[in-house]
Amino acid sequence: MNCGARSSSLLGSFCDHSLEEVNSMKTCAYYKKNQPLFVEGSLQRGVYCLNQGKVKVFTRGDEGKEQIIHIAKEGEIIGFRAMFSGEPYKVSATTLEESNICFIAKEDFLNMIDTNPALRNGIMQELSKELGDRAVFITNMAQKSVRERLAFSLLILGDIYGAEEINLTREDLANFVGTATETLIRLLKDFKDEEMIEIHTRKIEIINKQKLLHLAGK
Amino acid sequence: MNCGARSSSLLGSFCDHSLEEVNSMKTCAYYKKNQPLFVEGSLQRGVYCLNQGKVKVFTRGDEGKEQIIHIAKEGEIIGFRAMFSGEPYKVSATTLEESNICFIAKEDFLNMIDTNPALRNGIMQELSKELGDRAVFITNMAQKSVRERLAFSLLILGDIYGAEEINLTREDLANFVGTATETLIRLLKDFKDEEMIEIHTRKIEIINKQKLLHLAGK
DNA sequence: TTTTAAAGATGATTAATATCATTTTTTAAA
DNA sequence: TTTAAAAAATGATATTAATCATCTTTAAAA
Numbered sequence: 001m002n003c004g005a006r007s008s009s010l011l012g013s014f015c016d017h018s019l020e021e022v023n024s025m026k027t028c029a030y031y032k033k034n035q036p037l038f039v040e041g042s043l044q045r046g047v048y049c050l051n052q053g054k055v056k057v058f059t060r061g062d063e064g065k066e067q068i069i070h071i072a073k074e075g076e077i078i079g080f081r082a083m084f085s086g087e088p089y090k091v092s093a094t095t096l097e098e099s100n101i102c103f104i105a106k107e108d109f110l111n112m113i114d115t116n117p118a119l120r121n122g123i124m125q126e127l128s129k130e131l132g133d134r135a136v137f138i139t140n141m142a143q144k145s146v147r148e149r150l151a152f153s154l155l156i157l158g159d160i161y162g163a164e165e166i167n168l169t170r171e172d173l174a175n176f177v178g179t180a181t182e183t184l185i186r187l188l189k190d191f192k193d194e195e196m197i198e199i200h201t202r203k204i205e206i207i208n209k210q211k212l213l214h215l216a217g218k
Numbered sequence: 219m220n221c222g223a224r225s226s227s228l229l230g231s232f233c234d235h236s237l238e239e240v241n242s243m244k245t246c247a248y249y250k251k252n253q254p255l256f257v258e259g260s261l262q263r264g265v266y267c268l269n270q271g272k273v274k275v276f277t278r279g280d281e282g283k284e285q286i287i288h289i290a291k292e293g294e295i296i297g298f299r300a301m302f303s304g305e306p307y308k309v310s311a312t313t314l315e316e317s318n319i320c321f322i323a324k325e326d327f328l329n330m331i332d333t334n335p336a337l338r339n340g341i342m343q344e345l346s347k348e349l350g351d352r353a354v355f356i357t358n359m360a361q362k363s364v365r366e367r368l369a370f371s372l373l374i375l376g377d378i379y380g381a382e383e384i385n386l387t388r389e390d391l392a393n394f395v396g397t398a399t400e401t402l403i404r405l406l407k408d409f410k411d412e413e414m415i416e417i418h419t420r421k422i423e424i425i426n427k428q429k430l431l432h433l434a435g436k
Numbered sequence: 437t438t439t440t441a442a443a444g445a446t447g448a449t450t451a452a453t454a455t456c457a458t459t460t461t462t463t464a465a466a
Numbered sequence: 467t468t469t470a471a472a473a474a475a476t477g478a479t480a481t482t483a484a485t486c487a488t489c490t491t492t493a494a495a496a
Contacts, residue, residue: 059353061361062435069353084339085346091353120338124302127345131299132308134352135277135287141359142396143279146483170444178360180484185445201492202443217280364453388474398454403475419462420473437496444491454481461474466467 022112028102037093037101038079044089046105048078053099054160056172057091068176069134071096073160080123081130083109096168144217146179150187151215153177154197158206165203246320255311255319256297262307264323266296271317272378274390275309286394287352289314291378298341299348301327314386362435364397368405369433371395372415376424383421 026049031037037048040059048055050072057070057078069091072078082089083106095101113120140149153176157166168176174184188204191197196212198205206212244267249255255266258277266273268290275288275296287309290296300307301324313319331338358367371394375384386394392402406422409415414430416423424430 059357061357063361065361067357067360069356081346081349083346084342085350086343087347087350090350121302124342124345125304127342127349128299128301128303129305131345131349131352132303132305134349134356135309137356138287138352138359139277139279139285141356142285143281143283169442178356181443182445182485183483186483189445387472399473400455400475401453404453407475439496440494442491442493444489446487446489448485448487450483450485452481452483455479457476457478459474459476461472463472464469465471466469 022104025108026102026104028100031095031099031101033095033097035095035099037095038089040090040092041088044079044082044106046103047080047083047109048093049102049104050074050076050078051100051102053101054096055093055099055101056096057093058175059091066172066175067178068172069137071157071160071176080109081127096172141178146177146183147187147190148216149177149179150184150191151196151212152217154191154204154206155209155212155216157204158209165200165205167203169202243326244320244322246318249313249317249319251313251315253313253317255313256307258308258310259306262297262300262324264321265298265301265327266311267320267322268292268294268296269318269320271319272314273311273317273319274314275311276393277309284390284393285396286390287355289375289378289394298327299345314390359396364395364401365405365408366434367395367397368402368409369414369430370435372409372422372424373427373430373434375422376427383418383423385421387420 028051031053037055038044052074055072055076055078056068057072058066058068060066072093078093079089113123140152144152153173154166157168157173157176161167166173170185170188171181174181177184179187188197188199192199194211196206196208196215198207246269249271255273256262270292273290273294273296274286275290276284276286278284290311296311297307331341358370362370371391372384375386375391375394379385384391388403388406389399392399395402397405406415406417410417412429414424414426414433416425
């Protein structure tokens with residue numbers, strides 16, 4: 001078996017077995033941990049469908065420090081944003097763990113969109129939603145303290161990792177929150193002392209979601 | 219005369235006189251300064267076409283402080299992002315100066331998109347581009363100092379205001395940069411002392427773009 | 437299993453920026 | 467034109483978070 005990912009979203013169904021049309025044009029592959037799918041500045045050849053695993057989507061600041069914009073999980077399509085802009089990638093994507101990922105060539109993908117209005121609407125909806133999410137993200141970055149942002153980030157990661165424990169290096173977590181690694185480590189200890197999380201070496205378990213929600217200002 | 223705005227973009231042509239189809243379904247109106255077009259959380263009824271003037275697009279953080287995401291100028295369509303997401307507005311839009319703005323009802327706009335592939339592609343391109351821009355914006359917010367962000371912001375505003383001088387309250391400018399008003403005022407003075415800008419009461423003139431570019435880290 | 441490298445943690449210090457209080461200037465209204 | 471209100475500016479102080487240096491633990495490789 002290769003492509004077993006499901007999602008309730010319009011877009012998610014795209015990668016589904018049921019679409020024979022898709023099945024015939026995609027090539028699936030195994031990716032190991034820390035393997036790049038594509039790199040900022042390069043030209044796009046197609047889109048990636050994440051069947052199994054996690055992928056970080058990030059940009060690099062002037063000093064090369066990563067800012068993680070999004071962490072994709074099973075069922076997500078990665079890299080379709082650059083498909084319509086006509087520009088090179090503005091972000092990079094790299095696996096965070098062993099993953100199973102299918103690739104669909106640009107022309108095949110665009111062709112499908114032209115002939116499939118439901119898919120097209122799903123894409124437009126997704127683009128719009130993300131645009132709204134990023135406006136909120138920007139506001140959080142600009143106005144919240146690092147402590148509040150960490151609470152907020154842990155909640156997002158909690159949703160992404162679901163039943164599993166959050167499993168990221170301290171550096172990746174810092175690059176998601178937008179802070180220095182040392183600051184992040186200190187705050188994680190505070191959160192542990194305040195009994196919001198438990199730390200199992202590098203894995204993080206949320207034990208008081210309510211308290212995190214309150215801290216994040218929701 | 220009412221609608222005189224032009225733009226070289228695919229989308230810009232939408233508001234153009236030449237599209238008789240558009241002309242017949244839009245209603246133009248005069249907006250005075252600080253008049254809202256729509257407010258975060260409300261449901262969308264259509265899109266706005268800015269013929270003359272400036273509009274700020276912003277979200278509010280938990281303490282009610284505005285974070286300006288974008289400043290729209292002549293020729294831009296405002297609020298079409300929420301059109302496809304099916305969600306209420308995640309941002310608010312308010313005029314920054316006297317403006318002339320046309321409104322096109324949601325059903326008319328969606329209908330046009332269904333029947334006009336070029337327009338549709340223009341929209342998808344615009345959505346994708348902005349998504350990329352916002353990834354960069356997030357990274358700037360997370361990694362750059364306020365000083366660097368001010369330089370960056372002034373350059374963006376320089377492009378928006380073109381031949382005119384930048385004309386915003388200190389508070390709006392602070393809310394665009396993502397800082398406290400007092401901090402912004404102090405930094406503006408520094409920039410003046412370092413001969414990067416000139417300040418004419420509330421208007422700001424860029425006199426050394428090169429230096430600003432260097433500071434912004436480009 | 438031992439060795440090495442990477443990741444995580446901690447302490448001390450500095451720098452940046454927010455906050456609060458107050459004053460001055462500008463703009464708009466009476 | 468005077469008055470009131472809003473915007474801009476300034477000073478003092480507190481706080482947050484970055485930076486640099488070092489040490490410990492964990493994971494991976496020889």
